[in-house]
Amino acid sequence: xxxxxxxxxxxxxxxxxxxxxxxxxxxxxxxxxxxxxxxxxxxxxxxxxxxxxxxxxxxxxxxxxxxxxxxxxxxxxxxxxxxxxxxxxxxxxxxxxxxxxxxxxxxxxxxxxxxxxxxxxxxxxxxxxxxxxxxxxxxxxxxxxxxxxxxxxxxxxxxxxxxxxxxxxxxxxxxxxxxxxxxxxxxxxxxxxxxxx
Amino acid sequence: xxxxxxxxxxxxxxxxxxxxxxxxxxxxxxxxxxxxxxxxxxxxxxxxxxxxxxxxxxxxxxxxxxxxxxxxxxxxxxxxxxxxx
Numbered sequence: 001x002x003x004x005x006x007x008x009x010x011x012x013x014x015x016x017x018x019x020x021x022x023x024x025x026x027x028x029x030x031x032x033x034x035x036x037x038x039x040x041x042x043x044x045x046x047x048x049x050x051x052x053x054x055x056x057x058x059x060x061x062x063x064x065x066x067x068x069x070x071x072x073x074x075x076x077x078x079x080x081x082x083x084x085x086x087x088x089x090x091x092x093x094x095x096x097x098x099x100x101x102x103x104x105x106x107x108x109x110x111x112x113x114x115x116x117x118x119x120x121x122x123x124x125x126x127x128x129x130x131x132x133x134x135x136x137x138x139x140x141x142x143x144x145x146x147x148x149x150x151x152x153x154x155x156x157x158x159x160x161x162x163x164x165x166x167x168x169x170x171x172x173x174x175x176x177x178x179x180x181x182x183x184x185x186x187x188x189x190x191x192x193x194x195x196x197x
Numbered sequence: 198x199x200x201x202x203x204x205x206x207x208x209x210x211x212x213x214x215x216x217x218x219x220x221x222x223x224x225x226x227x228x229x230x231x232x233x234x235x236x237x238x239x240x241x242x243x244x245x246x247x248x249x250x251x252x253x254x255x256x257x258x259x260x261x262x263x264x265x266x267x268x269x270x271x272x273x274x275x276x277x278x279x280x281x282x
Binding site for chain 1: 241243244245246248250255257260262264267269271273
């Protein structure tokens with residue numbers, strides 16, 4: 001029987017306190033996609049919030065940007081176990097987008113060009129926690145990364161940050177979106193490892 | 198550039214669930230009605246799960262999510278699957 005002295009072969013590397021459990025730091029930006037990449041020109045792009053009355057609140061590309069684009073530096077955690085730290089984004093705060101939208105509903109379904117959906121509680125989109133991102137890493141968002149605009153909800157797993165965002169629909173209940181129907185967690189907190197059902 | 202593979206890539210994951218080779222089975226798309234071997238589906242693998250789409254209309258036919266200790270399978274986009282005895 002061997003006897004191993006603790007610390008004999010060097011200290012185990014301390015876990016990075018900014019990495020949630022089960023995550024690995026990457027420097028590149030992996031592309032994940034569940035289907036064909038939509039090609040949407042900003043001239044044709046439109047963003048809509050539909051409230052419970054069925055009324056649509058619409059923004060063109062220029063109208064969205066006119067709400068004010070801000071710099072955002074956040075950590076990103078993908079459910080497939082990679083994380084990026086201090087990622088530089090630019091986008092429009094959803095607080096500004098929701099400024100003139102009245103709704104009693106507490107949940108939101110994000111809809112994408114191409115048909116993707118994901119559900120998020122409204123409170124997770126407000127108070128400086130979420131953006132409609134139009135730029136990343138110092139340039140416009142490439143289509144493969146969700147351009148021209150994607151949702152950015154960095155405190156939840158990255159599948160909640162829907163690429164190719166086209167609209168939000170207010171919901172009375174927390175109905176599941178695409179991955180949430182097919183096995184992924186309804187909420188998706190990376191610090192609690194809420195990956196699957 | 199995202200890319201997809203054909204339905205044969207589903208064989209491993211589905212062999213855990215079905216007795217016969219499901220990629221050889223014919224499936225009917227619940228959207229456009231195309232009936233074709235599952236092997237002809239378009240499968241996106243660079244995703245949180247496998248996503249099989251109809252080669253005609255892009256509709257999601259099937260998904261496979263591997264949680265490590267479980268496999269969560271959806272065939273919700275197929276209106277029927279024909280398995281040969």
